[in-house]
Amino acid sequence: xxxxxxTDRADDLLVVDRLSVEFPLPDGRRLRxxxxxxxxxxxxxTLGVVGESGSGKSVLLRSIMGLLHPKTAPRExxxxxxxxxxxxxxxxxxxxxxxxxxxxxxxxxxSSLNPVVRIGRQIGESVLPEVDGEPVDVRERSLELLRxxxxxxxxxRLRQYPHELSGGMRQRVAxxxxxxxxxxxxxxxxxxxxxxxxxxxQILDLLAELQNRLDMAMILVSHDLAVVATRTDRIMVMYAxxxxxxxxxxxxxxxxxxxxxxxxINSIPVPGQPRHTRFHTIGGRPPSLVxxxxxxxxAPRCRYVQPRCLEEQPPLxxxxxxxxxxxxxxxxxxxxxxxxxxxxxxxxxxVTS
Numbered sequence: 001x002x003x004x005x006x007t008d009r010a011d012d013l014l015v016v017d018r019l020s021v022e023f024p025l026p027d028g029r030r031l032r033x034x035x036x037x038x039x040x041x042x043x044x045x046t047l048g049v050v051g052e053s054g055s056g057k058s059v060l061l062r063s064i065m066g067l068l069h070p071k072t073a074p075r076e077x078x079x080x081x082x083x084x085x086x087x088x089x090x091x092x093x094x095x096x097x098x099x100x101x102x103x104x105x106x107x108x109x110x111s112s113l114n115p116v117v118r119i120g121r122q123i124g125e126s127v128l129p130e131v132d133g134e135p136v137d138v139r140e141r142s143l144e145l146l147r148x149x150x151x152x153x154x155x156x157r158l159r160q161y162p163h164e165l166s167g168g169m170r171q172r173v174a175x176x177x178x179x180x181x182x183x184x185x186x187x188x189x190x191x192x193x194x195x196x197x198x199x200x201x202q203i204l205d206l207l208a209e210l211q212n213r214l215d216m217a218m219i220l221v222s223h224d225l226a227v228v229a230t231r232t233d234r235i236m237v238m239y240a241x242x243x244x245x246x247x248x249x250x251x252x253x254x255x256x257x258x259x260x261x262x263x264x265i266n267s268i269p270v271p272g273q274p275r276h277t278r279f280h281t282i283g284g285r286p287p288s289l290v291x292x293x294x295x296x297x298x299a300p301r302c303r304y305v306q307p308r309c310l311e312e313q314p315p316l317x318x319x320x321x322x323x324x325x326x327x328x329x330x331x332x333x334x335x336x337x338x339x340x341x342x343x344x345x346x347x348x349x350x351v352t353s
Contacts, residue, residue: 013217014041014064014185019077019087021056021063031289033059035241036077041217043184046208048228048249049221050264051238054286057221060238061187064219065104066094081185099126099181107190109170113162119173120158126180145176150206168199172206179210186211186218192227204231226268229253234323237261240287240297243316247324255333257319257326259302296327304330304340305349 021034034056041047049057062068063075066086079086081101086094106112114122123142129135139158146154149172162170171191178186188207192200208231211218222228228235228249235252237245237260245258256262266280284301287293296302299309306329314327330340343349 011042012040013043013082014039015078015080016040016064017078017080019060019063019075019079021059021068021073021075023073025290029290032292033073033241033289034063034075037238037241037243039236039243039246041185041219043217044211044215045234046211046218046220046232048232048235049219049238050223050225050228050235052223052282052286054289055238056241056289057223057238058189059241061104061189061219061221065098065102065187067104099178099183100128101183102185102187103178103181103183104187104189105171105174105178105191107193109167109174109194110162112174113170115162117161118158119160119162119165123158123173123177123180126177128181141180142176145180146173148179148210149173149176151176166199167195168202171195171199171203175203175206175210179214182214184216186216188218188220190221190223193223200227207231224268225264229268237264240292241289242297242327243325244298244328245326247319247321247326251321251324255319255321255324257324257331257333258328259304259330259332259337260298261326262332263301296329303344304328304332304337305344306330306340 016037016039018036018038019034020032020036023031023033025031037060039047049060051057059068063073064079066089068075075087077087081097120139120142123145124138127136127138127141142158143154146157151157151169151172157165162173165173191207192203195203204227207218207220210216220228220232232249234246234248236243237258239260245252245261247255252261253265256265263282267282269279282301287297293299295310295312296314299305302309308329312329314329316325316327318325330336
């Protein structure tokens with residue numbers, strides 16, 4: 001995942017190479033929401049994408065899916081699914097892939113489900129009319145999908161409207177719709193954000209079970225690093241539209257290199273802490289994606305910051321372990337990083353708070 005052209009591996013299902021997405025603004029400026037992002041994903045593999053709100057995670061998924069209109073959000077780079085280029089593909093051909101090759105689950109089911117259409121019809125619209133040349137009974141297939149996602153009394157649910165279901169059940173319906181066409185790649189855009197903690201765990205467990213059963217690849221987006229820690233094979237951390245660190249999940253936690261990743265890890269609540277223990281927070285806020293800073297976008301909030309960080313943007317470089325890359329001039333856990341921390345402590349260098 002370095003800043004060079006991605007080479008397709010023989011078993012890659014998805015290859016994203018230097019993908020950038022910009023939104024033209026009325027004043028003539030351009031907001032670059034995704035900035036030269038590259039990734040590879042194998043069949044059956046789960047990639048977690050984490051970062052704060054505004055880091056470009058959702059725009060990345062919508063761009064991979066092809067949901068953004070090329071006139072309002074032009075993209076550069078390449079998105080290859082099963083070696084087929086999706087960037088520049090005519091809309092009519094792209095829509096044929098939706099639901100069958102690639103599907104998406106959004107974070108708010110009340111926004112993705114039609115509130116005035118019964119559940120049965122909404123699922124039925126996504127069911128394939130035939131499989132392997134054999135006609136499909138839409139009602140039976142809809143019932144099968146509801147059972148697959150763990151919804152009780154499926155016959156009664158087909159007649160109900162979204163507002164008659166709980167938040168967790170609505171999200172299960174949204175997942176059923178996403179799976180109706182037997183996709184090989186599922187994009188999950190913060191699918192548990194609108195749910196309480198108990199239901200969040202149920203939905204994440206369900207996604208993991210379905211992925212294993214159906215042998216799908218999945219990209220799981222979250223602002224919470226703890227959510228993806230035990231449910232992904234690899235994690236990609238995004239900040240200000242860029243990939244700032246990417247590694248196998250265990251490697252990321254064991255050998256963190258990017259200070260922003262370290263700050264996210266430190267922000268995870270630790271079970272068993274005494275009451276009134278203060279949570280670790282990341283001071284300041286992400287930079288503007290219109291007027292980008294000259295150096296590292298995280299520099300004003302970073303406790304490792306040095307003059308070079310404010311003047312030069314670090315490239316994405318390989319770490320010492322396989323499939324691990326990061327952006328930082330003074331990486332965590334290195335002599336350079338330790339020296340930077342010591343200098344800042346001695347000089348009492350202020351960090352945005």
